[in-house]
Amino acid sequence: PRKEELISHLKAGKNYLRNQDPAKAFEEFKASLEIAQQLKDPIEEKKAARGLGASLQRQGKYREAIKYHSMVLATSERVGEDSGNTEAYGAIADCYTELGDLERAGEFYDKYIARLEKD
Amino acid sequence: PRKEELISHLKAGKNYLRNQDPAKAFEEFKASLEIAQQLKDPIEEKKAARGLGASLQRQGKYREAIKYHSMVLATSERVGEDSGNTEAYGAIADCYTELGDLERAGEFYDKYIARLEKD
């Protein structure tokens, strides 16, 4: 039941993103992140964090977006399961590019590129 | 029942292609082409013709392969339904490239490229 609630927030968030409403998407992903943390469900936690990052990017809030994308990496590290890391490296690099920090962007793109051939 | 036979020949042909046995694949596609023609089923006829073309290409028989890939185009023309044409244009062009006829290959690649953005 809690898990279902979590899933439905994630779905709603994705829909808002698709319909160009990143502010509402942010709220949905925020709610799903809280539930995922309570349930100690790292996979869903990463999905929520990725959604939060994407929502902030769409609003031009690149610094905050980096925080959430980095949370994906930290969660992967913690649980020893790296799904979502390729996308997170790419997204963080995109944010640094937008902020004009091409040096940092390049470092994250290198990590992203190194993972492209894996599954 | 005849249709099921047809489908199972197509499947077997694909498997032989995957397992690098184009000669056996050719026999299977040949059998499916005959049934498709008897059943007057243009969609399956095109799949069989495409398989025959691919089997011949793998054996280096590019001239014969062109005949079967062209059959896909002719069938499309006849029934007014153009599924498989993009792939057929590309495959014919590949064959002409192998035969060293780059002029002709270019013409078919142009038709192929013109269709890439469509569905």
Place this chain on the structure above:
Amino acid sequence: LETVPTIKNLRAFVEGIRVAELEKCFSRMGDDIPAKTKKAVENLSRGIMNKVLHGPMQHLRCDGSDCRTLSETLENMHAINRMFDLET
């Protein structure tokens, strides 16, 4: 015309990726995949491949009227050969 073999090689390269990923996908989906699903997934893989290839393929051809220069087309060819490691 020098670019024609590159078109063939690029097509073959991307088709190889497409087929490999498609088989991986079907094996993950288990047995008894509905025909409709199978067809939709095949179309997806072709759709991505064709739309990604469209730009590069166009820029490897140079015969029409509103066309880029020959030297630019050759530069595109060299870059593609390098980037996709297509040297024959």
Place this chain on the structure above:
Amino acid sequence: LETVPTIKNLRAFVEGIRVAELEKCFSRMGDDIPAKTKKAVENLSRGIMNKVLHGPMQHLRCDGSDCRTLSETLENMHAINRMFDLET
């Protein structure tokens, strides 16, 4: 470093194609797509995209030791910008 924005733009371009084709695919598959199927199809779309991008992306970076020359990297960048129409 000049090539960094091109990496971002190329990523965004291909991601746009991927998402559009994925939605088309799901809508063709109808309602009630099993979760396993959905995941396999998402992985397929990412797999194709990542493997196709790998070569070009590598050839847009030039910092390591065994690396292509700067001028070659810039040529790659110009070709990609042209071919995918990425000018910002």
